[in-house]
Each structure stands twice: as structure tokens, then as C-alpha cells.
Amino acid sequence: NLNNSTLTNRVTAGVGLNWVLFDGFRVNLTKSKLEQLEELTSGRLSVTIENTIEDVILAYYFVLLQQERLAVLKTVMELSSDRYQYELKRKSLGGSVTYNVLQAQNLYLTDKASFMNQEMVVRNAVRNLNFLMAEDPAKTWIFDELFSADTTKYVLGDLRSKMQASNQTLKNQYTNLLLQQSETSLRESAYYPTLSMGTGMDYTNNWSRVNGSPNVTSNALTPYGNLRLSFDIYSAGVRKRAVEVAQINEEVAQVEIDQMEHALTNELFNLYDYHEVRIALLHVADENLAAARLNLTISEEKYKSGVINSFNYRDIQLIYLNAAxxxxxxxxxxxxSKTQLTRITGGFLGESQ
Incomplete structure (x- = not known):
């Protein structure tokens, strides 16, 4: 019966906000962990940069080395060519025989082949340098720097202090330890309660009509606010296991630091010894080359005057070649060795900064 009907309409709307006031320091710990991850990633990139710098430096000096070797082989080849031409003139004047001419020719061609092979080695060295610098393989350079080495001696104690303070790989391990410590703190934060605050407002609109009577309308605007404290009493040991795993990872990170410090110290001592010995060997090589060069000059005059034979002269040429x-x-x-010492002590990035 429509005369006894009741019509009702209700519309409800609301808006609410919730703030977490305390969650066991998870926000700060997570922020710190992300910053440490960023630092660790940057540190690993720095290691890659250091290795690339070392490779480029050694590749550059390898080009200089091969160019100097080419110059030495050219000198020996020119000496062999002069000897060959000398034997040809002597033969034309009746002062030499075919055997001596052929011997001189064979030695000259052997030295020429060595020179040509060394030219290829130089080109390959330049291409390898271009590859490391991401340049076109056909790009050419002018290498006019003097091929020499710094003979400055280092103090082992200073090198060790620099390594402990600036070695990028070791710094990455320290960052990893901090990261594991943050992870442990983050897992321990699960034992803390969570405190949150909520606030909001509800709006209600009611409309009704009974048995054809006039409409009845009501509006209600209800604000509210509350605080909520929650605590996880039991989690079947999940939190405890998570903390134990994080603590184990933290201990592993500390052990890795100790192992790396030991390994780097051992490597530093080896590199230092190599550097000291190589300085002494360079001085010996300088004296040896000076003696061999003087001997070669004297022997050339003796060979042309007939005091020594071609075999003796060739032996002296080889002595000069080996000494050079x-x-x-x-x-x-x-x-x-200097490049490796610079890398292990963190000198590459320190110099660039």
C-alpha cells in the first residue's frame, strides 16, 4: 500500500588521514641503509675507474716501450746494413770473399725482419691503447714524451698509512660492514611497537518520508581523532631468526675486512720490494748499456781495421742489443711497479680530486 510506505535515502562520505609517529626507527634506518648502498655502488664504480686508469697508463707506456725497442732495432739494422755495404765494397776491391758478403747480407736481412716485426708490434700497441680509451682503431697519436721512469724512493710506513686510509677496495668493505650493521638494526626494530595517529571527518546525509508526509532531512558532520599503539607479541621466531642472520652477515663482513687488510698489506710489501729492486736494476742496466755502447763503438773500428773478425763483431752487436x-x-x-703502488694506496682518485 503506497499510502503506508516509507522512503529512506542515506549518503555517507568521509575523509581520513593516518600518521605513523613511531615504527621502531625503521624510516631512519632504511634511509641510512639506502645511503650506504649508494656509497657502496659509487665505491665499486671507483674501483673500476682505478683499474681503467692503471690499464691506460700501462698501455701508454707499453707503446713508448715498443717505440724505443723499434729505435734500438733500427740502430742494429743500420749497423748491419753498413757492414753489408762495407763487405760489398771490399769484395769489389778484392779485399773480401763471397762468404763474408753473404754472411753480412744474412745478418742484415735478419735484423731487417726483426725491425719490420717490431713495427707491427708498435701498431698493435697503439691499437690496444685506442681500444682502452674507446677511440677508433685507426686513430694515430704523436708520442713525443721521453721514455723514462721516476726513481724516487718511497717510505713503506707512509705507503701503508695511505693504503689503510685511501684504498678504495678496503673502503668498500668498510661501507659494506656499515650496511650490514644497518641491516641488523633494521631487523631489531621489529621488536619495537608501532604508534600511529589517525584523524578525519565523516559526513552523513539522511532523507526520509513516511506515509506521504513532508520530507525529513538531516545532515551530520562528525570529526574524529585517535592514537593507536600496536605490538607484535608473537611471530613464531621469525624476528629472532632475521636478527641472527643479520648478525652473522655482520660478523662475516668484519672477517672479510680483516682478511682484505692482511692481503693488501702483504701485496703492498711485495710491491714495495719490487719497486726498490727495480730501481737498483735500472741503475745496473744504465751502466751495462753505457759499457755496451762504448764497446760497440770501439769494436766497429777494430772490425774495419781487421783486429777482430765478423763473428766477434756480431757478438758485440748482440751484447749491445740485449743491453739496450x-x-x-x-x-x-x-x-x-709505481703504477701498482699508486693504485693500491688510492692515489689515482686522490690525484684527480
Whole structure:
């Protein structure tokens, strides 16, 4: 019966806000952990940069080494060429025989082949340098720097202090330890209660009509606010296990630091010894080359005057060649040891900064 009907309409709306006032320091701990992750990532990138700098430096000096070797081989080849031309003139004047000419020719061609092979080695060294610097393989450079090595001696105690303070790999391990400590604190924060505050407002609109009577409308606006404290009483040991795992990882990180310090210290001592010995070897190589060069000059005059034969002269040429190549290798070895000492003490990024 429509005359006894009741019509009702209700509309409800609300808005609420909730703030977490305390959650066991999770926000601060998470922020700290993310910052440490960023620092660790940056540190690993720094290690890659250091390795790249070391590779480029050694590749550059390797080019200089091969160019100097080329110059030495060119000198020996020119000496062999002069000897070959000398034997040809002597033969044309009746002062030499075919055997001596052929011997001189064979030695000259052997030295020429060595020179040509060394030219290829130089080109390959330049291409390798271009590869490390992400340059086109066909790009050419002018290497006019003097191929030499710094013979400055280091103090082992200073190197060790620099390594402990600036070695990037070791710094990354310390950052990793801080990261594990933050993870432990984050897991322990699960034992704290959570305190939150809520506030809001509800709006209600009621409309009704009974048995055809006039409409009855009511509006209600209700604000509210509350505080909520929650505590996880039992979690079946999940929190305890998470804390134990984090503590184990923290101990592992500390052990890794101790192992790395021990390994780096041992490597530093080895590199320091290599550097000291290579300085002494370079001085020996300088003296050896000076003696070999003087001997070669004297022997050339003796050969042309007939005091020594071609075999003796060739032996002296080889002595000069070996002495010159040994000196060049000594320079490169000294550059290599200095570069490694710079890397292990964090000198590359320190110099760039």
C-alpha cells in the first residue's frame, strides 16, 4: 500500500588521514641503509675507474716501450746494413770473399725482419691503447714524451698509512660492514611497537518520508581523532631468526675486512720490494748499456781495421742489443711497479680530486 510506505535515502562520505609517529626507527634506518648502498655502488664504480686508469697508463707506456725497442732495432739494422755495404765494397776491391758478403747480407736481412716485426708490434700497441680509451682503431697519436721512469724512493710506513686510509677496495668493505650493521638494526626494530595517529571527518546525509508526509532531512558532520599503539607479541621466531642472520652477515663482513687488510698489506710489501729492486736494476742496466755502447763503438773500428773478425763483431752487436732492450724493460718494469703502488694506496682518485 503506497499510502503506508516509507522512503529512506542515506549518503555517507568521509575523509581520513593516518600518521605513523613511531615504527621502531625503521624510516631512519632504511634511509641510512639506502645511503650506504649508494656509497657502496659509487665505491665499486671507483674501483673500476682505478683499474681503467692503471690499464691506460700501462698501455701508454707499453707503446713508448715498443717505440724505443723499434729505435734500438733500427740502430742494429743500420749497423748491419753498413757492414753489408762495407763487405760489398771490399769484395769489389778484392779485399773480401763471397762468404763474408753473404754472411753480412744474412745478418742484415735478419735484423731487417726483426725491425719490420717490431713495427707491427708498435701498431698493435697503439691499437690496444685506442681500444682502452674507446677511440677508433685507426686513430694515430704523436708520442713525443721521453721514455723514462721516476726513481724516487718511497717510505713503506707512509705507503701503508695511505693504503689503510685511501684504498678504495678496503673502503668498500668498510661501507659494506656499515650496511650490514644497518641491516641488523633494521631487523631489531621489529621488536619495537608501532604508534600511529589517525584523524578525519565523516559526513552523513539522511532523507526520509513516511506515509506521504513532508520530507525529513538531516545532515551530520562528525570529526574524529585517535592514537593507536600496536605490538607484535608473537611471530613464531621469525624476528629472532632475521636478527641472527643479520648478525652473522655482520660478523662475516668484519672477517672479510680483516682478511682484505692482511692481503693488501702483504701485496703492498711485495710491491714495495719490487719497486726498490727495480730501481737498483735500472741503475745496473744504465751502466751495462753505457759499457755496451762504448764497446760497440770501439769494436766497429777494430772490425774495419781487421783486429777482430765478423763473428766477434756480431757478438758485440748482440751484447749491445740485449743491453739496450734490458734497459728499456727495466724502465717499463719500474713504471709498472709505481703504477701498482699508486693504485693500491688510492692515489689515482686522490690525484684527480
Amino acid at each position: 732492450l734490458q734497459r728499456l724493460q727495466s724502465i717499463f718494469n719500474l713504471v709498472d
